[in-house]
Amino acid sequence: MVNGLHEEGGLLQSFSSMSKLCRNGLPCDTSYGFHAESQHYEYCLRCTPRRGDYNFYLYCYDKSAQRVLAPKQAAVQQPPAHTKPKCKTNEKER
Structure with missing residues (x-):
C-alpha cells in the first residue's frame, strides 16, 4: 500500500503532490483523511501537509479481526441502564 502511494501520481509521491491532493480529502483541523x-x-x-511535521500516518485494519471484535466491543460500550436516584423519606424538603 505504501509503495503504491509513493509511485508516480500517488498521493505521497512528493510533499507538493500530497498538498495539492489533500484538497480532495476529508478536512479535519490541519489534517486530511482518506x-x-x-x-x-x-x-x-x-x-498533514505542514513542513517540519510528520506528514502522514497510515492505519491498517484487518477486516476479519474487526468482525470478531465488533460484537465484544459493542457489549462493553453499552451504557448502564438508567436508574432513579434514591430519595430519603425522612429528609425534609428544602
Missing part, C-alpha cells in the same frame, strides 16, 4: 479498502484490509490515511 479511506481505502481491499478484500482483507481497511486503510485510513491521515495527511
